[in-house]
Amino acid sequence: MTPSRAELLLVAELAAEAERYDDVISQIKAIADQYDGRLFNDERNLLSIAYKNKTNTLRNSWRVVDTLEKMQASRASAGITTRQLLLIRQQRKKIERELANVCKDIVKLLEKQLLPNANQGEERVFYSKMKGDYYRYLAEFAHEIEREWYAEESLSAYKFAYRHAMSTLESVHPTRLGLALNFAVFYHDVRRSPDRACHLAKNAFDDAVKSFDSDFSDHNMSQTIRDSLQILQLLKDDLVLWSKEIQ
Incomplete structure (x- = not known):
């Protein structure tokens, strides 16, 4: 059965x-x-x-x-x-x-099942981010031509996800913030560009902070807000590290 x-x-x-x-x-x-x-x-x-x-x-x-x-x-x-x-x-x-x-x-x-059938908005961003992530992992240990191909596929997936997130998700949405974090990591780890990583991470961080309502306390925070705050802290930590590299 x-x-x-x-x-x-x-x-x-x-x-x-x-x-x-x-x-x-x-x-x-x-x-x-x-x-x-x-x-x-x-x-x-x-x-x-x-x-x-x-x-x-x-x-x-x-x-x-x-x-x-x-x-x-x-x-x-x-x-x-x-x-x-x-x-x-x-x-x-x-x-x-x-x-x-x-x-x-x-x-x-x-590519075969989840993305073609994904709804517009958060679901499509989530799956496109995943695609970028796993092509990034492949690029981390691949060699020469293969590495460049995986890196390009990862970049393409991240760009698509980020454009879609910018038009469909709020700046404080945890899926959008998680995408910004991983996309910035791509620029730092794969493209070896701390400048671009910092630029992307800072924009995402600043946009989210501007959108937060400062008048909330622990007892009335939703799990979504808690998730967003955790990712914001990771973005901040990476910005500190990458800024030191640039200096």
């Missing part, structure tokens, strides 16, 4: 609690297949969390192994054995393949 949407979601929620993110993804994909790529907010958020956790683990592993490889390479250049270097390099490439597969999987889902 084909499980209902509620049953698929229940299993996905259980899998998320158990940190079985492959199971989360398979359940939400089943919902997308059955309902023409249309996900409710809770389904969409579970999907986002699952892919984020999978990629974060792999990205952290890659950074550790990449650092160790560089350290070992400097020793090898001084005449120390290259055997360990070879083993480390093999492990780094294995992690890259796994990470690439995960990123390409969510990009394919976004």
